[in-house]
Amino acid sequence: MRGVWLRSLLGRVIFSFCLSRNVCLWFGVLKKWTSFCVVLSFIRQTVQEDKALVYEDWRENILPLLDSEPSKLNPAFFGVEQYFAAKSLISSRSFEIDDYHGFGMVPLADLFNHKTGAEDVHFTALSSNNESEDDTDDEIVDEEALAQNSSMDKTEKGVDSDMEYSSITEDDTSMLEMVMIKDVSSGAEVFNTYGILGNAALLHRYGFTEQDNTYDIVNIDLELVLQWCSSLFSNRRSRSRVSLWRRLGYSSDTENSEYFEISFDGEPQMELLILLYIIFLPDDVYHKLDLSVAVAENFHESSEKTTFLNDNIFLKKLSNMSKKTLMTKEVCDALLSLADMRESLYGLKSLEDDIEALKRSSFVRDRKLYHSSVLRISERKILQKLRNYASKSCKITNLSSAGKKLKRTTKRES
């Protein structure tokens, strides 16, 4: 048996997996789990929301069992803390398989540790054209059928060649294929990748971080932008400018957890630049734009609304603006202030202090401290890059406006 698995690792092996698109049913009917999985898409890092969802799950599904009479459950094992621990364990051992299957737990596949952007092994559904034909039914995979299909069964029946696996299971949506995508030297660790995840997401879901993770990001909350805005302008102006930005469709749907991402290279999200740009618009331009949007909002037909907005010259200009053109001197200065405000959330210790502390040996033993420190440092380095990005763009803007002024003066003089 051992030989079969080892051979399969070097070639390819097909796992049967107990999984449906609603993977959460695997653990009993915990309806909130689905949203928990979805929320953990990690494009948005919603630790607090997840905690609230898990708590709600516990309250709805576990608490009634404890309260029911006579309860055979020992409350010491079914408290909310234990529930969080169990869910964390499950979540750290499940991963996003593909678009069709979503998140799931796959026996054996959870053997592999993660490496960002450098997987050796890849998991994929066998049939690539099985998209949504059976969307409405078969949410739960028939466990008996799965057992019959399991690769272990086939091995025991003596079916162990790759060809035979493939021909038997080609259209089976309950099968996953594990493919070695590169050669791995004998004795070296075989890595999978859990997805494109920044350090906060890795820490939140899997309990570890990676130094120099190129998918790392820093979030700047909309709330922080509002705070900065209110330090320069009246609250009324801040609110009205943000409201216009929302009405133009640049904000996300979830109003209570809005934030902007700064990429690993220190580049701010376009939506943040547009908001800052709108905040600095002169009053007359703002009022014209606001009026146009108000008129458009009165159209009943969305096509009429779109045509009207598309005809607006300023809106056309705004939507065609590149990051470079949005980086006016004011926007650059705003980004520098926002970087400082965000940095202040890390307390009084400097980035250098943090780097020194990470080198201390005690951190290596205390894994929680180590990973939280890596996260802190990588986020602060991104903020540093944001400052560089803003200062560099500011210099370019200054140079080009100085160039334009010079051109105008030369024209006038000639």
Ligand SMILES: C[S@@+](CC[C@H](N)C(=O)[O-])C[C@H]1O[C@@H](n2cnc3c(N)ncnc32)[C@H](O)[C@@H]1O
């Ligand atoms: C699916 S398991 C991977 C197998 C795991 N090593 C085990 O013991 O079963 C996921 C867990 O492995 C650990 N892990 C995976 N990749 C890691 C990495 N690159 N660095 C540190 N820990 C990692 C984390 O604790 C994570 O929650």
